[in-house]
Amino acid sequence: MDSFGAKGTFTSSGREYSIYRLGALESKGHNVKRLPFSLKILLENLLRNENNRSVFADDIAALANWDPKADPSKEIAFTPARVILQDFTGVPCVVDLAAMRDAMSKLGGNASKINPLEPVELVIDHSVQTDAFGRDDALLINRDLEFERNQERYAFLKWGQEALDNFRVVPPNTGIVHQVNLEHLARVVFDNNGVTYPDTLVGTDSHTTMVNGLGVLGWGVGGIEAEAAMLGQPVSMLIPQVVGFRLIGKLPEGSTATDLVLTVTEMLRKKGVVGKFVEFFGSGLQTLPLADRATIGNMSPEFGATCAIFPVDDETLRYMRLTGRKEEHVKLVEDYFKQQDMFFTADTPEAEYTDTMELDLATVVPSVAGPKRPQDRLKLNEVKGNFEKTFAGQIGDPNAGGGLISRVIGRVLGTPKQVPAPIPSGTASATGTPSGGSMSGSVAVMESPSDGMAGDAEVVHGDVVIAAITSCTNTSNPALMLAAGLLAKKAVDKGLRSKPWVKTSLAPGSRVAGDIFEKAGLMDAMKELRFHVVGYGCMTCIGNSGPLPVEISKQVNDKNLVACSVLSGNRNFEGRINQDVKANYLMSPPLVVAYALAGTVNIDIHNDPLGDDLDGNPVYLKDIWPSQAEIAAAVHTAVKVELFEDNYKDVFKGDDKWNDIQIAGSDTFGWDDSSTYIKNPPYFEGMSGSAPETVPDLNKMTCIALLGDSITTDHISPAGSIKLNSPAGSYLTSHGVSPAMFNSYGARRGNHEVMVRGTFANIRLRNQLAPGTEGGFTTYFPTGEVTTIYDASCLYQQEGTPLIVIAGKEYGSGSSRDWAAKGTALLGIKAVLAQSFERIHRSNLVGMGLVPLEFTGGATAESLGLTGTETFDLEGLSAAVECEFKTGKLLNMKATATDGTVKEFAVKVRIDTPQELLYYKNGGILQYVLRSLVNG
DSSP, X not given: OOTTOOEEEEEETTEEEEEEOTHHHHTTTOOOTTSOHHHHHHHHHHHXXXXXXXXXXXXXXXXXXXXXXXXXXXXXXXOOSEEEEEHHHHHHHHHHHHHXXXXXXXXXXXXXXXXXXXXXXXXXXXXXXXXXXXXXXXHHHHXXXXXXXXXXXXXXXXXXXXXXXXXXXXXXXXXXHHHHIIIIIOOSEEEETTEEEEOEEEESSGGGGGGGGGTOEEEEOOHHHHHHHHTTOOEEEEOOOEEEEXXXXXXXXXXXHHHHHHHHHHHHHHHOOTTOEEEEESGGGGGSOHHHHHHHHHTHHHHTOSEEEOOOOHHHHHHXXXXXXXXXXXXXXXXXXXXXXXXXXXXXXXXXXXXXXXXXXXXXXXEEEOSSOTTOEEEGGGHHHHHHHHTHHHHTOTTSOOOOHHHHHHHHHTOOSSOOOOOOOOOBOTTSOXXXXXXXXXEEEOOOOXXXXXXXXXXXXXXEEEEEEOSHHHHTOHHHHHHHHHHHHHHHHTTOOOOTTOEEEEOOSBHHHHHHHHHTTOHHHHHHTTOOBOOSSOGGGGTOOOOOOHHHHHHHHHTTOOOEEEESSSOOOTTTSOTTOOEEEEOOHHHHHHHHHHOBSSSOTTTSOOEEOTTSOEEOHHHHOOOHHHHHHHHHXXXXXXXXXXXXXXXXXXXXXXXXXXXXXXXXXXXXXXXXXXXXXXXXXXXXXXXXXXXXXEEEEEEEEEOOSOOBHHHHSOOSBOOTTSHHHHHHHHTTOOGGGOOBTGGXXXXXXXXXXXXXXXXXXXXXXXXXXXXXXEEETXXXXXXXXXXXXXXXXXXXXXXXXXOOSSXXXXXXXXXXXXXXXXXXXXXXXXXXXXXXXXXXXXXXXXXXXXXXXXXXXXXTTOOSOSEEEEETHHHHHHTTTTTOSEEEEEEEOTTSOEEEEEEEEOOOSHHHHHHHHTTSHHHHHHHXXXXX
């Protein structure tokens, strides 16, 4: 439909294209010129997708007449142009598509019709970890171990790459999803058979927002929303508030893009932008390279915004040319945004915003963030004091390995004059385990050699045991990477070396980012400091730091030391980086190298020496810090369009390890019953080709969990390592998997049997139905036995007893995770009753066929005297659904206690949109889409 007459044409490079003009709304009396750039992209999306089903003319008018100060209340349907996945969250999405193909065949349809309806790209980047390091063959060893651990998952993804239309896989050892997206996959403008529109996307990683730096609107979502978008379903969202962030001035000498992003993160966290769009504008944009913009966009989740977008301008076009995009397409991008009056220049009028902030780039100073949160910014000279204050209760213990300030300074100044011997290169064995290695936990561990690294080094409080240049946030930025290389060269020339107790690593976000060190002549210096390339993936930033050398780990644990990591990543939450590390500091790549030289955070790195040169003179940070002119010269020398063209010409092909994976070509996947990684989920068992005429009432529900406020998806969703004595551990053991090969829940997301056993199993969960316990326990009421939530759910499902969860405020807050909803459904839970819900998790519950319910009138489980031991009847649900809630969404809940006492109270059904009602009637979004395809 085209109610506003927006469809028109324009010409670019001699070719005619279709366009949906925003200017058409101006002629209808809507002042859209005042709208922020990001809302103009949403407005075009509604104009182009108007259909009187999910997008109505009133929705378009509501967005065109946006009130910047109003609280978000109007819901719209956003249809992203594409979807991007990483392998941890992408595997279950592909598993569901494979399961839908099986179900389609059973229903008499054509399985090959099940494909993503929007372009989908999956980048395998989350599975490689830093086992080997500080050696020339570290990259190959880590790659071989990655393939050994993930063979089943990769074979499955390769089947998807060959069997599914509209689905492409970037194989392992290529780069981080967000950097590959920025450098190659992003279109900026789509040309779909002559119809042009802005590139928009959703991704199954919160840092999808990195591409906002390129003027592409997108953000991270849970797997269920991503699957919906893949299958052509719109993403439901509230018209957001937009905070404008004015940038002026220019970064001063000595400050980096990392310092800028940490400053922005601190400012926006203090401001409070959760759920809002943030949009950058101002004269400072002219001094900010695209890579710096992407660095800021990447950190959007850390300050809580939905997105952090920059407009399309001349810098966008320059970057597209640099990264090898075709000139005709670059011209199309320029012409399209100028046609829409959305191309940013110095003369562009300031848009209307909900609120406005300003930062003079000249005021940005060198900074780090930590030790536990990315928004806790510190000036360099504040790090030592912050460490001492934060851990005062632990580092003051005289029996915990020392750590006195004078002793630490003495260790730093005592840099050996003799260059340490190189670490033996070693080789990988036939199984992929490094020679001399051993198995510990779920990973192969490198036994650290005694000559040149670790050895007899004594570790004390504040020591840096991990120094990692990692994460797309900073490795996407050539200036930051080459600054690290220049600093390394200056340090090596003066005779400085990384301390022997530091586990060093360099994990570029793309092949290009790795090659620039070679082109600039800086890789040898990086290797001298043991910053060898260890892999192309998220690695340390995602928690794949790998184990510390055995002797270092032993000291840390035996002496209960506060050991530290320094990393150029975006997240430093406690326990995320490494189980042996209590303090984690985020910083720029050159500072990571500097702290590896110092070997400790317990110094004032701004003013104290990093060590002595070959003549015994102290060397300070200022002595080896590269100037902006030196960095610019290195970038000019090393960063060429040919690098991008060469590295991305066969980006979907993969290396020999990927191509050696053998699969059977078939429209349907050959499920292996013995697999513990990939299983056919039960979502479609017993499903008919048509939707049920009625939905069942929910009667005689038993409560399996009575929970408090702020139950997050971290509490619900399986995450982290799999414990031996857990239900998931028992399942794997029973299938012949040794504890050393358990891997993580993230790696096994394609196996619902593992994942359902880890749902509601987080150690931080406190279930009031099992008082005195921690983790996923409950009371099985028929016997009074306290058991795991999983085991109790199995017993209840055998009896045909539907289950309910009762909780407090903000249920399901945190990262939106598909398994928080999928696992809940597979446990036999039919309803969740809470005081309030996080929006995305509520929607995910409906997408899995559950009904979210809210207490009304300020009531709570406590105020109603509910103990969770009652039997619950939700009266009138079937009739209310059948009449599409025309009589309202308030229903009566009847709670019958064990003594027969009955309490009745009103609850609100939180099925919020007509589209969600269709999902619920069909038993979930996957069933709805499958039936739609079966029935044409």
